[in-house]
Amino acid sequence: MTVSAKNIPAPDLVPIRRALISVSDKTGIAAFARALADRNVELVSTGGTAATLAKEGLSVRDVSELTGFPEIMDGRVKTLHPSVHGGLLGIRDDAEHKAAMDEHAIQPIDLVIINLYPFEEVRFGGGDYAATVENIDIGGPAMLRAAAKNHAYVAVVTDPADYEKVLAALGENDGALPYRLRQELAAKAYARTAAYDAAISQWFAETLSVPTPEWRAFGGRLKQVMRYGENPHQEAGFYVTGEQRPGVATAHQVQGKQLSYNNINDTDAAFELVSEFDPEKSAAVAIIKHANPCGVAEGTSLAEAYRKALACDPVSAFGGIVALNRMLDAEAAEEIAKIFTEVIIAPDASEEARALIAAKKNLRLLLTGGVADSRQPGLTAKTVAGGLLVQTRDNGTVDDLELRVVTKRAPSEKEMADLRFAFRIAKHVKSNAIVYAKDLATVGIGAGQMSRVDSARIAARKAEDAAEAAGGAPLTKGSVVASDAFFPFADGLLSAVEAGATAVIQPGGSMRDEEVIAAADEHGIAMVFTGMRHFRH
Incomplete structure (x- = not known):
């Protein structure tokens, strides 16, 4: 069923004579309300907001005077009344x-x-079930949606950041607000209630352990307008x-210039990777380029870990993202600053490190306050034409897997x-992924190839290139190799053997596992199965 419109044109300017104020975030509300009162706007308010404004010496009419009905049920019912919604x-x-409003004194x-x-x-702050439910607003969204629908005659403000914009418009238009601004404010109100309801529905799904609810909504608040997206012809926001x-x-x-779309994507990939390493056990550094690691290492210090990570692929590291799992210190900062780096992200930074990085004005330094919990549940989403792919x-x-040795020789x-x-x-490497490692450092990484054997060969070749640049032998000799998914054939394993790997870790589960195991045994290779794959597309 559709409702037909009456096609009454909206006025360009609407004089503001009466305002209803009910805010949880009271930032700037007293000054805003005073500016409205100075324009002879009648102020109507509720509960705590009315008390706040009254303390500021403002004349405030309680909403119960408007409705002729008191607030009840601990304030749950106060604005859900025809006198309010009729007025909106x-x-x-x-x-x-107009006749109905006159008849009912609305x-x-x-x-x-x-x-x-x-x-x-409250939700993300760890509130219990009862506290979280109690902070589901009902009257607020209802009034926002009502006012936004009737934006032809009503202006709706849901963000303290818009107070100055509204006051400026009132000043420019002799106490009235223009239609375009009312439209913009209405659009923002609907976006806000949509994001709010999305957060509530997500919380319910998580609380009830429903992985695929019938309806799925996502919402967020704009943090940054990007100069452009992945490419200059694309628009983007964070x-x-x-x-x-x-x-x-x-x-x-x-410090540093504004982050780009690609910077944010790569920095997220870098910090999620380095958060896999417990800072209490070792210093870890990850260098990321185009969302793939080009070098990762553990060490007794961040500087040592960085040097080991950089040695894996110093060419790709130029212009990369560096993520650390500990406080950035002066020694590590000095090492990182030796080559062009786009972003450094770390839990914190010492004053000496900050001073060193400050000399590189365009280098972005981001501090997170801690590492992420790699075991924490959550959701990821990806758009496809006409839909969303959502997964945990x-x-x-x-550390939580039971590794199973499947070859005659067990790893040392x-x-x-x-x-x-x-x-x-x-x-954390795009699939198909092959990673060679030695002495807790990557020595060759093959990412995102259509064939796993190609990834193995590329990783070995990059190790050779790094060795040639350093004037030594490829570090894949005596290394181990990890595959994000099973080897479908023995050829990928044999490429790793040819590169010098002595042990392999992979999920297992291929129809040809026995063939691959036999090939490993034939070459004296140790192999363990994890039982878990890590495709990353």
Whole structure:
């Protein structure tokens, strides 16, 4: 069923005579309300907001005077009343609407200033079930949607950042607001309630352990308008969801020019990877280029880890992203600053390190306050034509897997440490992924190839290139190799053997596992199965 429109043209300017104010975030509200009162706008308010304004010496009419009905049920019911919604939804130039408003003594409301209960803050702040439910706003979204629908006659403000814009427009238009601004504010109100409802529905799905609810919604708030997207002809924005996961979305940018779309994508990949390493156990550094690692290493210090990571592929590291799992210190900062780097992201940075990095004015330094929890559940989403692909975050970690030796020879203790290290990295390399590692450092990485054997060959070739640049032998000799998924044929394994690998870690599960195991045994290679794959597309 559709509702036919009456096609009454909206006025260009609407004088603001009465404003309804009900805000959870009271930032700037007293000054905004005072400026409205100075323009002889009648202020109508609710509960805590009314008390706040009254303390500021402002004359405020309680909403219960407007409705003739008191707030009840701990304030759950206060604005859900015809006197409020009639005042918001009434079409002023419609004779029938005007007659109904006159008959029921409904006074028009020209401006609504509302922001919602802090549901997202409570949800992500660890609130219990009852507290989270109590912070689901009902009257606020209802009034926002009503006012936004009737934007022909009503202006709706849901963001304190828009207070100055509204006051400026009132000053320019002799106490009235123009239609274009009312449209823009209405669009923002609907986007806000949509994101709010998305957060609520996501929380319910998580709480009830429903992985694929019938309806799925996502919402976020604009943090940054990008200069462009992946390419200059694409427009883009960076939106944050409110999830307090340490990373690029929550980091504080200490210095450097604005992050680009690709910077954010790569920085997220870098920090998620380095967060696989416990900072209490070792220093870890990941260098990322085009969302793939080109070098990762552990060390006794960040400087040592960085040098080992850089040695894997110093050519690709130029202009890359560097992620650290510990506080950036002066020694590491000095090493990183030796080549052109786009972004450094770390939990923190010492004053000495900050001073060193400050000399590179365009180098972005982001501080996260901690590393991310690699086991934390969550969702990822990807758009396809006409739809969304949604899945749980890949929070599987090699530390939680029961590794099964499937060859005659078992890995040595050193090989096993390198195998675990390499499999952590393979999880973050675009599939098909092959990672050679030695002494807790990558020595060759093959990413994103259509054939796993090609990835193995590319990784070995890059190791040869790095060795040639350093004037030594390829570090794949005596290395271990990790594959993000099973070897469908023995040829990929044999390429690794040819490169000098002595042990292999892979998920297993191929119809030809026995063939691959036999090939490993024939060459004296140790192999372990993880039982978990890490495709990354």
